[in-house]
Amino acid sequence: MSRSTIAPTPAPDRALVFGRPLRVLAWLSFLAEVIIIGTGGAVRLTGSGLGCTEWPLCTPESLVPLPEQGFHGIVEFGNRTMTGVVGVLALAVLFLTLAAVAGRALVLRAVWFALGGIVAGAVAFAATAAAGLGAFAFSAALLASVVAAAVDSVRRAPRRRDLVVLAWLVLAGVMAQAVVGGLAVLTDLNAFVVGFHYTSSLLLVCVTAAYLERLRAPEGPRERAVPRGVAVLTHVTGLALAATIFFGVLTTGSGPHSGDDDIVRTGFDATVLAHVHSWPGYILLALVVVLLAVAWARSLPTRTWMLVLLLAIGVQIVVGVIQARTGLPELLVGTHMVLAALSAATYTVVVLRLKRPVAG
Incomplete structure (x- = not known):
């Protein structure tokens, strides 16, 4: 040839x-x-x-x-x-x-x-x-x-x-x-x-x-860069994050900020949903703390972004608690919405770093 x-x-x-x-x-x-x-x-x-x-x-x-x-x-x-x-x-x-x-x-x-x-x-x-x-x-x-x-x-x-x-x-x-x-x-x-x-x-x-x-x-091809248990627990953490955001969206949709003064929310009880929204949020916080401890103890490639995720979720929880106790002021509600997006983006990076390129 x-x-x-x-x-x-x-x-x-x-x-x-x-x-x-x-x-x-x-x-x-x-x-x-x-x-x-x-x-x-x-x-x-x-x-x-x-x-x-x-x-x-x-x-x-x-x-x-x-x-x-x-x-x-x-x-x-x-x-x-x-x-x-x-x-x-x-x-x-x-x-x-x-x-x-x-x-x-x-x-x-x-x-x-x-x-x-x-x-x-x-x-x-x-x-x-x-x-x-x-x-x-x-x-x-x-x-x-x-x-x-x-x-x-x-x-x-x-x-x-x-x-x-x-x-x-x-x-x-x-x-x-x-x-x-x-x-x-x-x-x-x-x-x-x-x-x-x-x-x-x-x-x-x-x-x-x-x-x-x-x-x-x-x-190129990629391989798992963390122990299997850490990878599984990270994906479970994603489910907790998704549940937190889902109930947060329902809570906001049932609250006073409807987008127009003439629109009145009906249906779900916003007070009850606020408590339900917090449950997966605290589970999420606990899971991230565990994953961060393991990542730093074993020098895993996810450790830096896991720390960023912990900080984002921690601030998110603080803002959520304050807004719930102060009558849902608009600025804090808006901040809560943006922080949720940043937390999800950070989690995305964490998931992508569960794998690394295969050494050639």
Whole structure:
């Protein structure tokens, strides 16, 4: 067999150049996902949830809030504007990721998919506008094109498919989030839709954190870097964290901060839920203390981030107790929401560090 017929061997992972622009934008994307939780919380806590009464327009006649909508309109539209910032950052990270792992060709394919999605969206909009569903039909068609483009990119990426998948997840998630936000407005801030909106935002914070962690890690097979028992207990800790966040979302959804003064919560007893929310929270704290002690005693690679997780959860508990005893002041409730997202992001990094690259 001649040398010319032999397929080229991919260069080692270190030959891939993830330049400073990509790393900076990836961090900005993470920070923007955290910030939008804060701005979304501000919308809810200032009673501005219906500051814009329509979606995607702010009013039936205007994209931006009118003077008569006052402060609430500005707050709500500010959060919508932040969604645009998050989307632009997610798109930039995606294109730079595709360019780094596969070159310009894969970026151009993604652009063609996007153009096709816009055309399909325009057709869907025209077909459903009379029924008042044009915006949702357009968004659905565009999101479908993003999913198709993501599948195509992952299949064609010669390496670092983990980063490609994560970058596409962020972009698709941001788009889906915009639609969920619209549903929240159109359902008059239904507590379950609003709760799902927050939970989805929290998951996007975790995905951007995972991207940052994987960006610094080399490509290739990975092996467990901690004892099996520690890995199992870490995943159990994740269940406790998920339960804490779930009951926290239900508690907030049943509390006084409904997002608009004219909306009154009914259903669950917020006082009872506040106690139920605390139970997995204290279990979570105990599990993290145990894992941290083991990690430091055995010099495990999770020890630093486990310490960060302990600090985040400790502050979270203190804020939660204070807000419960002081009548749920808006600033503390908003802080509690952001801390929950940061805790989940930190836990994501801990989980990813349970494994390490196989020594070559």
